[in-house]
Amino acid sequence: MRRAAIVALVRNDLRVHFADRRGVMINIAAAVFIAGFMGFLFGGSGKTKEVGRIPVAISVEDESEVSEAIARTIAGDKMIDARRVSAAEARDLVRTGKAQAGFVLPKGFADAAGSAFFRGSRNPDARPQIELFYDPSQSLIVGVIDGLLTQAVMQEVSRAIFNGPLGKKAVRSGLEELDRATDANVPNRETLRDLLRSADKLTANQGAPGASGGTNASSGFGLSVPYTVHSEALIAGSGVRYNGYAHSFAGMSVQFILFTGIESGVLLLLLRDRGLWSRLRSAPLKAAELLAARALSTAIVSLFMLCAIYLIGALVFAVRMEGNVAGFIGIAIGFCLFNACFGLLLAAIGRTPAATRGLAVMAVLLLVMLGGAWVPSFVFPPWLQQASLFVPTRWAVDGFDAMTWRGLGLDAAAGPIAVLLGSAALCAVVAVWRFRWQE
Helix, strand or coil, rough: CHHHHHHHHHHHHHHHHCHHHHHHCCCHHHHHHHHHHHHHHCCCCCCCCCCEEEEEEEEEEECCCCHHHHHHHHCCCCCEEHHHEHHHHHHHHCCCCCCCCCECCCCCHHHHHHHCCEEEECCCCHEEEEEEEHHHHHHHHHHHHCCCCCHHHHHHHHHHHCCCCHHHHHHHHHHHHHHHHHCCCCCCHHHHHHHHHHHHHHHHHHCCCCCCCCEEEECCCCCCCEEEEEECCCCCCCCCCCHHHHHHHHHHHHHHHHHHHHHHHEEEHHHHHHHHHHHCCCCCCCHHHHHHHHHHHEEEEHHHHHHHHHHHHHHHHHCCCCCHHHHHHHHHCCCCCCCHHHHHHHHHHCCCCCHHHHHHHHHHHHHHHHHHCCCCCCCCCCHHHHHHHHHHHHHHHHHHHCCCCCCCCHHHHHHHHHHHHHHHHHHHHHHHCCCCCCC
């Protein structure tokens, strides 16, 4: 190989690449910005910062101070954004995706939990049941809420037993049942009786919280978690099963169709640099008409891609339109129009193909991430969760979810359609205003 020829070609490629300094700088800035933003979301420099909170609907049907204290403890956790509502409202919030989890403390919960506190596994049916329901697309949250419930219930029930009026009834009931036990060999009977008698003295004297005692599964007596949990994934449509593919298809179709908009904007700049648009403008056509034609063709291509993606999803992954089909079509059209106009806007701001690509990659990644396609929105700081309501991709992803696996009606599509069409109009106006026909 001729070394001189290779060196000359490399030198030429580098000259061409660095000739567009704007594009080089934007590509570097995009990588730094995305890296910094992701690092900020997941801990940053380690300094204390405001963390995102999980929207949780709490319903307390039990009229007792213990149940109220449990609700207050969970609502006061820094991870929880609590809403106190009725049981029906809590379920509706989770079904529609406005809350990611919810639970109900039933009537008589405090008394039943106090009675079950010392009985261990002897009478598991007597333990009260907490209804815990959740958004199936956020199933990891179940473990978080379940853990908080265990902590809060054990804390408040034990406080009430050892240092409150609930203790007398629960402890003496436990003593009576221990005395009635007919087991020939109940291990640690006297130890357990001494523990309960000590607890009885503590509750009588309103003393400090008591000590712990041993638990023996074979006896059926001893300290135990005094409740059970019934977990349920809630979906708006009756008889509809959650399909995780439907949720992933919503986010990924939005992401890759946005990249189609990028290429549309870049191609527009390439055509301008080759002089094609100058020749077209010599015809009796307005600039807005030329851009409108470009946007419409991009929207048609995007709509074709979206239909093909969901068709494959239906045939291969059983993705179904459990909601309103007309609503899905409206959201699809609104999103594809937004995508086309957004591509024009990027071209107007980027000015050169290289700069537009760098700017577009940064913009698309941010839009997709803030739209909830990558990570759940509760990991965002509260201010960013509110700011994401102004991001069109969040409305697109939520809208596709609502019309597929959530099984919501046409009314749930009205908001996403309005936001997407309004965003498309805004991008189109700015693109027409800022686009430069000559460089």
